[in-house]
Amino acid sequence: MVSASTAAAVDRVKQRIDAEGILxxxxxxxxxxGVLALDDVQLKVRPGTVHALMGENGAGKSTLMxxxxxxxxxxxxxxTLRGKPVTLKSPLDALEQGISMIHQELxxxxxxxxxxxxxxxxxxxxxxxxxxxxxxxxxxxxLFDRLNIRLDPLAMVSxxxxxxxxxxxxAKAVSHNxxxxxxxxxxxxxxxxxxxxxxxIIRDLRARGVGIVYITHKMxxxxxxxxxxxxxxxxxxxxxHSALDVTRDDIIRMMVGRDITDMFPKIDCPIGEVVLEAxxxxxPGVFHDVSFQLRKGEILGLAGLVGSKRSNVAExxxxxxxxSSGEVLIDGTPVQITSPKVAMEHGMAFLTEDxxxxxxxxxxxxxxxxxxxxxxxxxxxxGFIDQKAVTKLAEDMAAKLRVKTPNLAxxxxxxxxxxxxxxxxxxxxxxxxxxxxxxxxxxxxxxxxKSEIHRLITGLASEGVAVLMISSELPEVLGMSDRIMxxxxxxxxxxxxxxxxxxxxxxxxxxx
Amino acid sequence: xxxxxxxxxxxxxxxxxxxxxxxxxxxxxxxxxxxxLGWITQGQSFLGNPQRLxxxxxxxxxxxxxxxxxxxxxxxxxxxxxxxxIVGATAMISMSLAQVGTFDRAIYPGLTDLPVIxxxxxxxxxxxxxxxxxxxxxxxxxxxxxxxxxxxxxAARGFAKWYTKGQPVSFPTDSFAALGKGMTPxxxxxxxxxxxxxxxxxxxxxxxxxAIGANPQAARVSGINVERHIVKIYAVAGLLAALAGIVVxxxxxTAQAGMGVMYELDAIAxxxxxxxxxxxxxxxxxxTMIGMVIFGVIISGFTFLRLDAYYQEMIKGVIIVAAVxxxxxxxxxxxxxx
Numbered sequence: 001m002v003s004a005s006t007a008a009a010v011d012r013v014k015q016r017i018d019a020e021g022i023l024x025x026x027x028x029x030x031x032x033x034g035v036l037a038l039d040d041v042q043l044k045v046r047p048g049t050v051h052a053l054m055g056e057n058g059a060g061k062s063t064l065m066x067x068x069x070x071x072x073x074x075x076x077x078x079x080t081l082r083g084k085p086v087t088l089k090s091p092l093d094a095l096e097q098g099i100s101m102i103h104q105e106l107x108x109x110x111x112x113x114x115x116x117x118x119x120x121x122x123x124x125x126x127x128x129x130x131x132x133x134x135x136x137x138x139x140x141x142x143l144f145d146r147l148n149i150r151l152d153p154l155a156m157v158s159x160x161x162x163x164x165x166x167x168x169x170x171a172k173a174v175s176h177n178x179x180x181x182x183x184x185x186x187x188x189x190x191x192x193x194x195x196x197x198x199x200x201i202i203r204d205l206r207a208r209g210v211g212i213v214y215i216t217h218k219m220x221x222x223x224x225x226x227x228x229x230x231x232x233x234x235x236x237x238x239x240x241h242s243a244l245d246v247t248r249d250d251i252i253r254m255m256v257g258r259d260i261t262d263m264f265p266k267i268d269c270p271i272g273e274v275v276l277e278a279x280x281x282x283x284p285g286v287f288h289d290v291s292f293q294l295r296k297g298e299i300l301g302l303a304g305l306v307g308s309k310r311s312n313v314a315e316x317x318x319x320x321x322x323x324s325s326g327e328v329l330i331d332g333t334p335v336q337i338t339s340p341k342v343a344m345e346h347g348m349a350f351l352t353e354d355x356x357x358x359x360x361x362x363x364x365x366x367x368x369x370x371x372x373x374x375x376x377x378x379x380x381x382x383g384f385i386d387q388k389a390v391t392k393l394a395e396d397m398a399a400k401l402r403v404k405t406p407n408l409a410x411x412x413x414x415x416x417x418x419x420x421x422x423x424x425x426x427x428x429x430x431x432x433x434x435x436x437x438x439x440x441x442x443x444x445x446x447x448x449x450k451s452e453i454h455r456l457i458t459g460l461a462s463e464g465v466a467v468l469m470i471s472s473e474l475p476e477v478l479g480m481s482d483r484i485m486x487x488x489x490x491x492x493x494x495x496x497x498x499x500x501x502x503x504x505x506x507x508x509x510x511x512x
Numbered sequence: 513x514x515x516x517x518x519x520x521x522x523x524x525x526x527x528x529x530x531x532x533x534x535x536x537x538x539x540x541x542x543x544x545x546x547x548x549l550g551w552i553t554q555g556q557s558f559l560g561n562p563q564r565l566x567x568x569x570x571x572x573x574x575x576x577x578x579x580x581x582x583x584x585x586x587x588x589x590x591x592x593x594x595x596x597x598i599v600g601a602t603a604m605i606s607m608s609l610a611q612v613g614t615f616d617r618a619i620y621p622g623l624t625d626l627p628v629i630x631x632x633x634x635x636x637x638x639x640x641x642x643x644x645x646x647x648x649x650x651x652x653x654x655x656x657x658x659x660x661x662x663x664x665x666x667a668a669r670g671f672a673k674w675y676t677k678g679q680p681v682s683f684p685t686d687s688f689a690a691l692g693k694g695m696t697p698x699x700x701x702x703x704x705x706x707x708x709x710x711x712x713x714x715x716x717x718x719x720x721x722x723a724i725g726a727n728p729q730a731a732r733v734s735g736i737n738v739e740r741h742i743v744k745i746y747a748v749a750g751l752l753a754a755l756a757g758i759v760v761x762x763x764x765x766t767a768q769a770g771m772g773v774m775y776e777l778d779a780i781a782x783x784x785x786x787x788x789x790x791x792x793x794x795x796x797x798x799x800t801m802i803g804m805v806i807f808g809v810i811i812s813g814f815t816f817l818r819l820d821a822y823y824q825e826m827i828k829g830v831i832i833v834a835a836v837x838x839x840x841x842x843x844x845x846x847x848x849x850x
Contacts, residue, residue: 320733344735358733361726363793372723375716376735383715427734 022047022211023068023099023180028077030063032444037063038074041237043230045180045211050202052226052243053215056255056305056472060235061215065182068213069101070094082179100173101182108165110158115140117157118172143175147201163190170201181205182213187221188307199225217305217511219248231255249504252511256474256503264454264479269462271482272296274332276348276435276466278317281326286312287490290326294435294466299457301481302470305510308487310470311353314437317468318350319343330435341376349373349433351424353440353470359424360412367408369423370394374430397426402452418449425456436460439470454480474503486510531787531794535802542806546813558816565812566695572808573701574763576801577756578779579786580701580708581749583800586783587712588745589725589792590657594646594664595753595779598639599772600672602757606635607681607767610688619681628687635758636751642668643750647743665776672769682766692763700759704752709797721745725792781828782807785835789842803835 021044030038038060045051053061066072068079070088079086081097088094094101108117115136116123124135140153149167157165166186173181183202187195202212202225214226222229222243229246231238231254238254276294281287287309294300304310316323319337327334330346337343340350352358361369371390379386379393394408401422405415412420421441428436441457442450457480461467471477477484484496486509493509543559550558559565578595585592610631613624642664649660690696712718720741723731732738756775761767786803788795810831814824 318733339737340733341735341737350733352730352733358727358729361723361730361793364722364726368719368722372719372731372734372736375719380716383711383717385714385716385719387714 021045022082023213024080025064025068026078026080028064028067028074028079030060030067030072030074036235038067038235040077041232041235043213043237044240045213046228047179047211048206048209049227050206050212050214050225052222052229053213053232054217054222054229054251054255055232055238056474059232059255061232062184063235064232065101065184065213065215068094068099068180069182070099095176095178098176098179099182100176100178100180101184102166102169102173102186103184108157108168111156113154113156114151114160114168115153117168118143118175140171143171147171147174147204148197163194166190167194167197170198174201174205178210180211180213182215184215185217185306186214187216187218195221217307219251219511222251223248252504252507256507264451264458264476266480267458267462269297271298272464275330276317276468277329277332278313279327279329281313281316281323281328283312283316283321283324287316287487290487290492292485292492292495294468296434296466297461297464298482299461299467299469299480301477301484302468302487303472303474303477303484303506303510304487304493306472307489308510309490310487311439312490313487314350314439314468314470317343318348318437320350344373344377344431347432347434348437349428349431349435350437351421351428351439351441353443355417355420355424360420362413363411365409365411366398366403366405366415366423367391367394369412370398370408370426370430373427377431393430394426397430398423401426401429401456416445416449418445418453421445421453422449425453429460433465435466435468437468437470440472441469442471442473442476474506477506478503532796532799532802535785535787535799535806539802539806539809542813543809546809546816549813549817553817558813564816566698568808568812569698569805570695571811572782572804573698574756574760575775575778575782575807576701576804577697577704577759578753578775579782579800579804580704580797581752582776582779583783583786583788583795583797584708584712584721584745585657585749586780586788586790587725587792587795588721588742589728590650590742590746591661591780591790592646592746592749592753593658593661593776594642594668595749595756596772596775596777597665597668597672598642598750598753599757599760599775600769601642601668601675602635602638602754603761603767603771604672604675604681604769605638606631606688606758607684607761608675609634610684610762611681612683612685615683618683619676625685628685628691631684631688632691632758636754639750639752639754639757640747641750643747643753644743646750647746650746651739651742669769672771675769678769680766680768684762684765689762689765692759692761697759697763700755704755705797705801712797717741717744722793725794727793777832778807781832781835784832784839787839789839790836791839 023045025041025043028038028041041060041064043053043064055061063072067074068088070091070093079088086097088097088099118140119136123131124139126132137153144151144153149171151164151167157168160168170186186198190198205212216222226243228240229243230240231251233255272295274293275296279291281290290313292300302310312321315321317328317337319339319342322338328337329335335346337346343350356362371394374390374393375385379390398408403422403426404419412423415423438457442453457467457469469480478501482498484501484506486493486496486506488510496505546558550556582592582595608619609623609626610628611618611624618624646661646664649655650657712721720731720736723734723736724738724741728738757772760771782803783795783800784790784803785806786795786799786801788800810828811824814827
């Protein structure tokens with residue numbers, strides 16, 4: 001028997017959920033050192049709907065999802081769950097309040113069984129308080145039956161394929177019976193059949209009233225599964241619409257629609273002969289038949305979404321992970337680039353994507369960081385470094401690139417992202433490269449440093465350096481490149497010339 | 513450890529003192545404590561006894577030679593547990609080739625009274641080979657250094673025991689014995705320390721070592737042959753452990769399979785006390801030298817105070833852990849800042 005007042009209260013909550021959604025987010029702001037990842041964004045997920053979250057790389061989708069899953073704490077803003085404001089202190093806290101997340105990176109324990117992975121921390125116990133493995137296996141089987149997953153609950157996770165692991169992740173998330181389920185690109189690692197299976201599960205959950213947030217890059221999925229969608233751009237909220245009354249072009253325009261300012265000081269310079277040519281470069285399962293030419297003085301932009309394997313191509317060219325087949329020609333001569341050292345001997349330089357992971361020596365000082373590449377080749381006699389000469393070169397280059405640091409004895413970890421990036425560029429410029437590969441040269445650095453680096457790159461090209469520039473920022477690609485190569489899932493999707501390229505055309509090739 | 517008690521500055525970072533200064537302060541502090549305790553309990557000076565100090569330095573310099581190699585391995589981001597066993601294996605090999613002809617039960621009766629260069633080179637080869645094997649395993653099979661050198665630790669000790677079926681080897685030539693006589697071990701240590709101080713500071717060898725320790729991926733992308741350098745450093749560490757083995761056996765005039773047990777841990781402790789970071793990328797030969805002296809002062813100080821040997825070991829353990837805690841604390845501060 002429910003009292004009238006309770007019923008009224010339940011009713012009120014229900015109304016509020018209908019109006020505000022099961023999960024409502026307002027005014028969320030999140031700043032990382034040097035980057036404003038989210039700026040006053042909002043999102044409203046209604047129960048029993050699939051809400052797609054769209055945006056380019058770096059639009060802030062994953063950051064927001066991590067906030068909703070309790071991994072990050074927002075700097076400002078409000079999260080309401082079932083009509084009540086909540087704070088989500090940790091992933092466990094979010095889970096207990098009814099939010100599960102399927103991560104983009106699989107987070108299963110390899111050396112435990114499927115059942116153990118699903119019920120971890122919630123294992124069924126027997127009368128002695130010990131784990132009841134039989135019951136756990138039965139529970140898992142029931143869950144799998146409900147979801148129509150054919151997997152042995154006692155199989156070891158390490159023996160599963162990536163797609164099977166993904167299904168385990170999904171089952172695990174569903175087993176929490178959460179009100180809100182977040183899926184961050186759940187189809188990136190699974191085949192079409194499994195996608196269909198996943199969509200069946202999603203429709204079933206939707207019918208049970210679960211609110212599903214679905215992050216994806218793929219237009220086709222949006223139209224197939226989503227009821228509503230929200231677009232983010234550069235960490236800002238662009239808009240929310242019903243998935244029924246938009247076209248693919250509308251969405252692309254919402255995702256990329258910004259004006260190219262005169263931030264990109266492209267200098268027109270004569271483009272010379274072919275310096276670097278790749279023919280059918282392949283690493284099975286990673287990228288296939290990548291062929292292109294790069295000319296003296298040319299900036300070739302390389303665009304593509306996450307998972308297009310652009311960085312892998314760059315790493316193959318530079319010998320970090322050489323391609324297993326295909327040919328690289330420098331000045332028309334075939335070369336075997338088996339290591340970065342060999343690449344450098346051919347006049348190549350490679351600014352890696354992640355400056356903290358593969359670029360900087362954070363605990364060493366600026367001088368050590370700048371001179372690393374140079375001293376593998378020059379200014380060394382009998383193993384001894386001509387430190388006076390090297391220091392002079394390093395100081396001049398740091399000054400030329402306007403690296404802001406009290407002196408070169410400063411530890412690199414104390415520098416801002418932009419200055420770290422300039423330091424790494426200085427490292428490579430000291431080797432006087434003829435071919436410069438830049439992977440996300442301006443990621444995560446402030447606008448001022450960005451345009452300085454852009455000016456530097458065009459300057460180098462006008463001096464005859466051949467530049468291959470990978471970038472996820474379309475305006476950067478469009479503003480800087482003479483030609484644009486677009487990749488899609490490990491294949492070259494097409495080339496665009498500077499005069500014909502625009503954001504819509506690039507996205508069209510990148511997000512088939 | 514004492515940390516600088518200056519006010520935290522929010523403006524331009526002050527010119528920081530090298531870390532060695534901190535460690536030196538620790539050394540001075542510990543020495544003064546023993547000095548005061550000495551006057552109180554023994555009625556005499558701890559430091560004002562040149563003989564005690566020279567014995568102290570002599571005691572630690574053999575392990576100090578190992579610590580010079582271990583320091584480089586740790587800067588590289590690795591660890592070497594095999595040094596003590598390499599000492600044992602080297603001692604057996606070199607002593608067996610250094611015996612006098614007048615001893616009728618020589619290991620190789622036909623190979624007695626050899627010039628000192630023969631046992632010296634043979635012994636060094638043992639360390640070089642063992643170290644190279646360590647390096648190759650770590651660089652190319654990518655197994656953790658802890659495991660690779662643990663395997664070498666067990667295997668080399670087994671080799672030392674098998675070599676003479678556990679029998680000690682004695683009666684070296686005078687020229688071989690001279691390698692361990694008097695203050696010679698100290699001079700050898702100083703020479704080794706000087707060479708690698710210069711190498712780490714002024715040569716490409718050193719720059720590569722710090723770079724790989726700080727970020728192996730970045731080092732590789734910068735054109736450094738990371739694998740080859742790893743092999744080099746472990747080979748050097750093996751070589752120095754062998755040198756220590758030769759010195760210790762020459763000094764003792766005998767070789768036993770059990771020589772050098774736990775030396776690897778003492779050497780690691782010296783390096784860590786001297787500020788070499790177990791996370792790699794940081795540390796200096798100078799720091800390790802100070803760490804070595806701290807180690808020596810503590811041992812000789814306890815003996816001076818007539819403290820039981822068992823207490824010495826327990827307190828040694830505490831000091832090692834304290835040094836690592838200090839290192840981890842430094843790292844944490846760094847992470848918070850960035």
